[in-house]
Amino acid sequence: MPRSSQFRRLFNYGVILLLCLCCVQATRAASLQFASRTWDIRRSNSITGPGGNRFSNDSNHVWSDQAGLHLTIKKKGNFWFSTEVTLSETLGYGTYMFQTTSRQDILNANATFGAFTWDSFGDDPRIPAFPNREIDFEDSRWGNPSAPTSSQVVVQPYFVPGNLQNIALPDLSQDAALTRFFIWSPGRVQFFSLRGHHSPTNFPASAIIHQYDYVENLAINHIVPDPGRAKFHFNLWLNNNDVLPFPIGEQTVEVVINDFAYLPLAPVVLEGDFNSDGSVDxxxxxxxxxxxxxxxxxxxxxxxxxxxxxxxxxxxxxxxxxxxxxxxxxxxxxxxxxxxxxxxxxxxxxxxxxxxxxx
Ligand SMILES: [Ca+2]
Ligand SMILES: [Ca+2]
Ligand SMILES: [Ca+2]
Incomplete structure (x- = not known):
């Protein structure tokens, strides 16, 4: 074979390889932009927690567009893949708000949608049974399509009485819009589930589906974690993957989060704290x-x-x-x-x- 033709062949292989690499880059992002923030996308081809799931970062499994952030449980090859994104930054105490436009009231009964804080360092010494500073909104019927409740709020660990509150989302067939937020402050987490899309600082009382004020009380083991290095997550996963490794009906499940917002705690104005050091003395x-x-x-x-x-x-x-x-x-x-x-x-x-x- 002439040298020039060998060279051409090598060159063509090189171009093809480069194109393939570009395609991989385009469809498997490590992060995405949503609500003016960067979110890291989880990826795992082997089963992992929660629930023994695989996680895909393919751009047709998890993506953001004008409608918001899309999470799916979707089949690829022989397996069903879940999706999860993590906010790239630690925000600390404050209000964490998200809004959805998908039918959370009729989410597939084998799926769980989570919006939660999680500290991957798991070093909270005050809650040794659950040291990951986890505060959750979770929409799920936990595998039981006729379960009377479809959502819950939790300050982990869930097994301490009063740490978990079940919520029955209303029929959202006319308008799927929901707003959820919690206000996380020292010793307190206030949860709100609202019908419609509202600001966490301005909403009608008639919009409240559920609210729960969790106040630290050591006598009954109610402990509010400090923020540590906790980050906010969204995920959508099969909660019973070992027994039923696909959504009921084997249809793709999708949740659409149209907005996320974080508001830092308003500074507490202390009358008489003339030197603004946080104490009146x-x-x-x-x-x-x-x-x-x-x-x-x-x-x-x-x-x-x-x-x-x-x-x-x-x-x-x-x-x-x-x-x-x-x-x-x-x-x-x-x-x-x-x-x-x-x-x-x-x-x-x-x-x-x-x-x-x-x-
Ligand atoms: Ca005066
Ligand atoms: Ca004065
Ligand atoms: Ca002072």
Whole structure:
């Protein structure tokens, strides 16, 4: 064979190989964009948790478009593949909201849709039985098509009484839109399931399908995990893959999440925390003394000045701490008494100097 023809053949093979590699790149992404955030796509060709599933990252199994994020349980070759995406960043305490447009009320009974936090480091020492900081919305009938409930919220571990609440989603045949969110703050998780698409900060009471306020209570083993390195996930999987390794009816299952949003916790405004360090204490009194009558830097009542009314607000809240700093900033009772005495003395002084009347 002439050298030039050998070269041409090699060149053609090279082009074909390159094209194949490009195709693989195009259909098997490691991540996708959804709701202006990057989500990592899970992939596993062998069975793995949850439920003993395989996970596909093929772009016709999991993708995002104008309608939102699409998750499927779909057959490829001999096997059914589930799908899962993980938000690429840790967001911490705050409101996690997602909305769906698929019929979650009639989701295939052998499928589970999850929207949840998960810390893959699994190092929460306060919840050794379930150290992955998992807080869930899960839509499922757990293999039983006639199960009366179709959804649940959970602060893991689910087996502690009160950690799991079952929800019966209403008939969504007229309008499939749902909004779910939880507000995760120190010692508390507030879950909301709403009919329709609403903002988590503004929705009519009539939209509420279910709400649950989970408050930490060590006496009954109710523990709210701290965020650690938890990330938010969406997944859709076969919950009974060992026994029934396909959706009931052997049809592709699809869930469409049209939006996701995260709102950080609103900063707690502590009246009297003049130096904005998260606690109302003697340091704020010192600041007030320096600002008194001069400027608005110790202004608790928002009228622009630092006067006796602001000192009264400080006195009312003396010893208060913002929740996020509660563990480290609570003053000792004895120092509280001292501070109160100082405050009273200050007020006496203020009166004797005939300072402006608080407004
Ligand atoms: Ca302070
Ligand atoms: Ca003021
Ligand atoms: Ca004033």
């Amino acid at each position: 003697a340091a704020d009194l010192t600041q007030w003394q320096g600002d008194f009558g001069l400027n608005g830097n110790s202004d608790a009542d928002g009228d622009g000045d630092s006067d006796g009314a602001d000192l009264l607000a400080w006195q009312r809240n003396l010893g208060s701490v913002a929740p996020a700093t509660a563990a480290v900033a609570v003053p000792e009772p004895s120092s509280l008494v001292c501070l109160l005495l100082t405050a009273v003395l200050s007020l006496q002084l203020r009166r004797s100097r005939a300072l402006p009347i608080p407004t």
